[in-house]
Amino acid sequence: MSEAILEVQNVTLKFGGLTALNDVSFHIDEGEILGLIGPNGAGKTTCFNAVTGVYRPTSGSILFRGTSIVGLKKHKITQQGIARTFQNIRLFPTMTALENVLVGADAQHSTGMLSALFRLPKHRREEKDGHDRAMELLRFMGIHRKADELAANLSYGDQRRLEIARAMATNPKLICLDEPAAGFNPAEKVELMNLIRKVRDQGFTVLLIEHDMKLVMGVTDRIVVLEFGRKIAEGSPAEIRDNPAVIAAYLGVDEEDAS
Numbered sequence: 001m002s003e004a005i006l007e008v009q010n011v012t013l014k015f016g017g018l019t020a021l022n023d024v025s026f027h028i029d030e031g032e033i034l035g036l037i038g039p040n041g042a043g044k045t046t047c048f049n050a051v052t053g054v055y056r057p058t059s060g061s062i063l064f065r066g067t068s069i070v071g072l073k074k075h076k077i078t079q080q081g082i083a084r085t086f087q088n089i090r091l092f093p094t095m096t097a098l099e100n101v102l103v104g105a106d107a108q109h110s111t112g113m114l115s116a117l118f119r120l121p122k123h124r125r126e127e128k129d130g131h132d133r134a135m136e137l138l139r140f141m142g143i144h145r146k147a148d149e150l151a152a153n154l155s156y157g158d159q160r161r162l163e164i165a166r167a168m169a170t171n172p173k174l175i176c177l178d179e180p181a182a183g184f185n186p187a188e189k190v191e192l193m194n195l196i197r198k199v200r201d202q203g204f205t206v207l208l209i210e211h212d213m214k215l216v217m218g219v220t221d222r223i224v225v226l227e228f229g230r231k232i233a234e235g236s237p238a239e240i241r242d243n244p245a246v247i248a249a250y251l252g253v254d255e256e257d258a259s
Helices: 044-051 074-080 097-106 111-116 121-141 156-169 186-201 213-219 237-241 244-251
Strands: 004-015 018-029 032-038 059-064 082-083 174-178 203-208 224-228 230-235
Touching: 004 044, 004 203, 018 044, 018 059, 018 203, 018 230, 032 044, 032 186, 032 213, 044 174, 059 097, 074 082, 082 156, 097 121, 097 156, 121 156, 121 203, 156 174, 156 186, 174 186, 186 203, 224 237, 224 244, 230 237, 230 244
Parallel strands: 032 203, 032 224, 082 174, 174 203
Antiparallel strands: 004 018, 004 059, 224 230
16 A cells, blocks of 8 residues: 555635635545646645645645645745646746756755855765756656757747756655646647656656646546535546536536536
């Protein structure tokens, strides 16, 4: 039996009079690909933001590897082992592909400013290890030949791959992918499915938000469904596909009519 790497327990998140998440609970097992789906406005990205420290839950708990991460700063959560990508790509456009990935690698460096200033041996070691790891990840993504190109000059698909490489460079245990297939054509989505499986096979656990149901059904082990900030279903792709509440949420029909 795999152990839960992330546990979201009865999380509620309110913005004034708006309840964005309402008593949401789910877990992710180590080595699993879990899909988090739902109609627009269901609370998926809000849930990501709660897990990664952008928002602090109004109530409830979030445990990562058995330890609460509620209230930790975003960079501390990254250091704990959670990385993410964004629905809208957030690269450094005037930096090269290699430099973008090095930013991720720097998150795990332990040497400080003085060590960098005086080029002490430990800093030089970490710098070399970071460079080697960054090139390895660019090669893994198939964009190593573009290491010296500015991120702004890369194709949309390569920018998506670069953002995943940067997230992996932080040496996480859990990678949260926020709509990675947005803007992809069908062939690119097939490549992305294979890439997500390869990421999992490298030892990472994956939490995936995605609107493309074919991709979600094809790549996830389990799926959690949100609607209006509430969890309405959880199960295998086959179970979710036939769930009346899920059909009603996506098609806008009564559950009785959907069954």
